Amino acid sequence: MSEEIYLMKGNEAIAHAAIRIGVDGYFGYPITPQSEIIETLMAEAPWTTTGMVVMQAESETASINMVYGGAGCGKMVMTSSSSTGMSLMQEGVSFLAGGNLPCLLINVMRGGPGLGTIQPSQSDYFQTVKGGGHGDYKMITLAPASVQEMADFVDLGFELAFKYSTPATILADGVIGQMMEKVKLPEFRRRRTEKEIREQCPWATLGKPADRKPNVITTLQLDSAVMEKCNLDLQAKYKEIEANEIRYQEIDCEDIDYLIVAFGSAARISQKAIELARAEGIKVGVLRPITLWPFPTKIIKEYASKVKGILTVEMNAGQMVEDVRLSVNGQVPVEHFGRLGGIIPTPNEVVVALKEKMGC
């Protein structure tokens, strides 16, 4: 980590982090509220320094297929968009998952459905975590709650994507993308050489040497027995990810009567809300899932035996609440509070919801 402290937007932090950790290529199409990612990359012109390719594609569909091509070559490639643009990419996302290809996707969510609004939202939880594309696949999903995490999760996202050879998504929202905070950026790392990529990614389609068979990346298996094997292999990989990669943060969770579960900016707002609630004598803490998949089921189940009720705070109509209910399995009441369509809940609203829905 570089010692210098910068003040920048979450979107800008993503762009700077990508250049610094040696990403090979970014392909994207501008859309509010995440256009600063491509804007910053273009301004920094990393093709003149690290050799990173930055390309404005003709559409989101083109971007994700460029990512597919780059990922197939074992390169560190990424794209970013916001909600409606991510919908356009979902066919490609399914192909990347089916093809076991590592890449980083970034969704800085805005309100939907349809074109919706340019204001912040968290309504793509289902799309990202439950599979927006077709087929039995899972998506490693990281939910940053600060500008620092926007920078850090670029590196972490690629690390996990390459470790398991599967796509990873940073699921941010317009608040985290647009806000400025202090941030330390990662140290500069050079891009991997082709030799290093061949060693690390023996499956990469970088050209066939004489001493091995051609590498083939395909998602088409017309023989059902072969296809079932592909699916079982995927599921085995997902089990391993679920066993090893769950991340979460507990905030003021010692000796609590109530628990708020919230991710991203809703977790920040909830953190302020529990400060206000504690001043009124309500013992409440926040559990912030950092990985939305794999979901921190076990720790939430543990809290279910300690608290009187759980409230999820989400900028959507109630999506993550389903996973919390599954974790708790009816042991305590689980309620949801959310604002929709680009409205950001205030800490006071969260306190009011806590009292009304939890009866505290």
Added chain:
Amino acid sequence: MVNEIIIAGFGGQGVLSMGKILAYSGLMEGKEVSWFPSYGPEQRGGTANVTVILSDNTISSPIVSEYDIAIILNQPSLDKFESQVKPGGILLYDPEGIPRAPKRTDISVYKIEAMATASELKNQKAFNMFVLGGLLKVCPIVTLEHVMMGLKKSLPERHHSMLPMNEQAILKGMEIVEEMNKSAS
């Protein structure tokens, strides 16, 4: 010490950049800072506001329900944010385009005729610096020295020749701000 500040007005008034300068000034003082903008798809003419938080400790939420300081530059913003100032807090407003003045008596209200001064001095660009000067006079949350350092950081280098003009405007703002109501607390 925490200062939760809202700056609200029309797009094009320099609302977001004033917030940015405050945030950078806080950075120069070694404080924790957050800057969160809110504006419509049209940046000029639409309403725009920014929440700036300067704190000695980690900032939990960049979005808050109530503010210590509200800087209000148009009527819709006054209508929206006057009730959200904490009791004992500060409201600073420019009466230009605000026919209905603030009514709260439990907060300190200050008026700054920044738009009128900008017109008089034929220096529209200095408008938000007058306002910033007014704020620093009534509530010195950051030092002028750190503001100038922050300004230098937040302005692109090609505009650094404007720094002395900005400093003059801040000093002018400190002169023209007027107290309208003093909160009892």
